Amino acid sequence: MDKVKVGRISYLNVLPIYYPLESGLIANDFEFVYGPPAQLNKMMSEGLMHIASNSSIEYLRHAEQYLLLPDLAIGSRGPVQSVIMISRKPLEQLKGCNVLVSAQTHTSAALLKILLSEYIPLNATYETGNATERLESGEKPEAILCIGDEALNLRKHAEYPYIFDLGEEWIRWTGLPFIFGIWTVRRDAAHREDVKQAVRDLIRAKEWGQANIEKICEMTADKTMLNLEESRSYYDGLVYDLGKTEIEGLKVFSKYLLKTGQIDHIPELEFLDI
Incomplete structure (x- = not known):
């Protein structure tokens, strides 16, 4: 066996x-x-x-x-820190924005779509890609969903000062982990x-x-x-x-x-x- x-x-x-x-x-x-x-x-x-x-x-x-x-x-059970959407503008200025989503995740991408439609309706669009590679190439997406160790690395990125922590927003909305x-x-x-x-x-x-x-x-x-x-x-x-x-x-x-x-x-x- x-x-x-x-x-x-x-x-x-x-x-x-x-x-x-x-x-x-x-x-x-x-x-x-x-x-x-x-x-x-x-x-x-x-x-x-x-x-x-x-x-x-x-x-x-x-x-x-x-x-x-x-x-x-x-x-x-609050801020998760390693599942975040980082953006160059504050949330209220992101209506209709395009979010670059890490290809490594399924659940976090699904959660973001729920939060940005049912909780804070932004009418966002989504594309899949590698955030670190895109940033290193000189591209600057409007907003990026990053997870895991990449999120821990990018959460202090100088050009993305706004952080939307998915765990924190979920518990604020539902009261549940x-x-x-x-x-x-x-x-x-x-x-x-x-x-x-x-x-x-x-x-x-x-x-x-x-x-x-x-x-x-x-x-x-x-x-x-x-x-x-x-x-x-x-x-x-x-x-x-x-x-x-x-x-x-x-x-x-x-x-x-x-x-x-x-x-x-x-x-x-x-x-x-x-």
Whole structure:
């Protein structure tokens, strides 16, 4: 039987979950597969992995292929800092603007479309591209949706002083946390005991990360563009649980996805029994 293949987003926000596994603090027999959310979504749908951290919208669009892992997510309960729209003009001057959207994201792009149509109607248009490459080439898009480590790098860009933090705006609008990603297991692998053990290991790793978040902050400050204070602020705004409040946020997101035509039905949320 092949090793359990686990998709791992290559972003700082999941370090509290994966550090104890990758460092050997929590024993495991995983084969990690690294990549941005959009790539992992595709690989998971093609059956190239057993478990992955998927975009929320990927699960909602293809729930028939997956089961959710219990109480494991990546989301925000306020400013998320790594999912932002940066712009050269204030929001009120962006009516009809064109937004350059990172090709790495599905959920964040869907959320931005909801926020800029249902919450603050700007009648924006969208194009997909690489923000860093476009900026380095001398282009200056009106507004840019950037995620992950790229967002952490670009949030202080001198020519883009205005920041629209999607996590912050969502909770201001709905009062609920926003779940950007969830962990799923393919239904055709859910019967395997080694897969269920991998799920238990992932949940243990999350609990270790939450209990040792100061160590994670120190590691982040040592190896990234964030200092210790910024690291603490960053991780403090993130959510790793998938409890009642987080599930309610996910359900509200699914209702707006349906309203805006980004999904064709709202699936039942089904969890793996471990």
